[in-house]
Amino acid sequence: MPGASERSELIASFREYLEDLKDTGVDCLELPESTPRGSSITTQIQKMAPDTARVPSSPAAMIAVTETLADIRADLGDCQRCRLCQKRTNIVFGTGAHDAKILFAGEAPGEAEDIQGEPFVGEAGQLLTKIINAMGFTRNDVYICNVLKCRPPGNRNPHQDEILTCSPFMLRQVRAIRPEAIIALGTFASQTLLQSKEPISKMRGNFHDYHGIPLMPTFHPAFLLRSPERKRDVWNDIQLVMKKLGLPLQKKS
Numbered sequence: 001m002p003g004a005s006e007r008s009e010l011i012a013s014f015r016e017y018l019e020d021l022k023d024t025g026v027d028c029l030e031l032p033e034s035t036p037r038g039s040s041i042t043t044q045i046q047k048m049a050p051d052t053a054r055v056p057s058s059p060a061a062m063i064a065v066t067e068t069l070a071d072i073r074a075d076l077g078d079c080q081r082c083r084l085c086q087k088r089t090n091i092v093f094g095t096g097a098h099d100a101k102i103l104f105a106g107e108a109p110g111e112a113e114d115i116q117g118e119p120f121v122g123e124a125g126q127l128l129t130k131i132i133n134a135m136g137f138t139r140n141d142v143y144i145c146n147v148l149k150c151r152p153p154g155n156r157n158p159h160q161d162e163i164l165t166c167s168p169f170m171l172r173q174v175r176a177i178r179p180e181a182i183i184a185l186g187t188f189a190s191q192t193l194l195q196s197k198e199p200i201s202k203m204r205g206n207f208h209d210y211h212g213i214p215l216m217p218t219f220h221p222a223f224l225l226r227s228p229e230r231k232r233d234v235w236n237d238i239q240l241v242m243k244k245l246g247l248p249l250q251k252k253s
């Protein structure tokens with residue numbers, strides 16, 4: 001049995017999880033028939049979230065109700081939740097390891113991504129791939145996704161209602177993967193995930209908290225294509241992440 005403080009931490013994080021799920025339209029969690037009921041932890045969770053669910057009765061059961069990326073993709077379906085569905089070619093859900101230690105988060109698919117259905121495959125994506133390789137990884141070792149899953153027409157800035165509709169899906173992806181760190185690429189992803197208006201130049205270089213996960217904002221690779229002199233800053237940010245995760249520091253080539 002977990003101790004009292006561990007139990008209250010679990011309850012708090014489970015409550016946050018239920019609330020986030022509710023925001024994305026999930027109003028019920030099915031539990032296995034075998035899940036025992038009536039423990040004090042169940043009673044407490046039911047008091048906190050009476051309308052959200054048949055809730056688990058033990059920490060083990062809590063883990064059992066965590067969604068997988070496949071569940072989230074299935075829920076997204078042929079999404080028609082906002083106007084971006086009208087002009088998109090493909091939904092760009094995300095790619096990489098389902099248990100990645102590092103998750104890269106961009107803004108939204110561009111033209112190449114919209115056509116191929118994969119994030120960061122255009123010119124900026126090729127630079128991101130080089131950065132990932134310089135860290136000693138391949139794209140399959142990390143997870144790459146965007147806050148928005150559909151391309152805004154002509155790469156216009158996303159509208160507030162589109163962000164509100166789509167961003168809960170990224171939170172669910174993060175909860176499914178449980179990365180040890182998130183690297184937010186560029187102003188939009190950093191400001192949206194951190195609900196901040198601070199300029200990227202102020203946010204980068206420091207860890208921030210995204211639902212309990214350390215998040216490092218850094219410059220977007222598309223910006224680096226225009227301002228290659230800032231590559232050094234990005235590499236410094238990446239090194240901080242590697243150090244935090246206890247990963248071997250690579251020499252910049």
Ligand code: URA
Nearest residue numbers: 106107108109119120
């Ligand atoms: N820019 C992004 O933010 N995401 C992509 O997938 C491609 C370009």
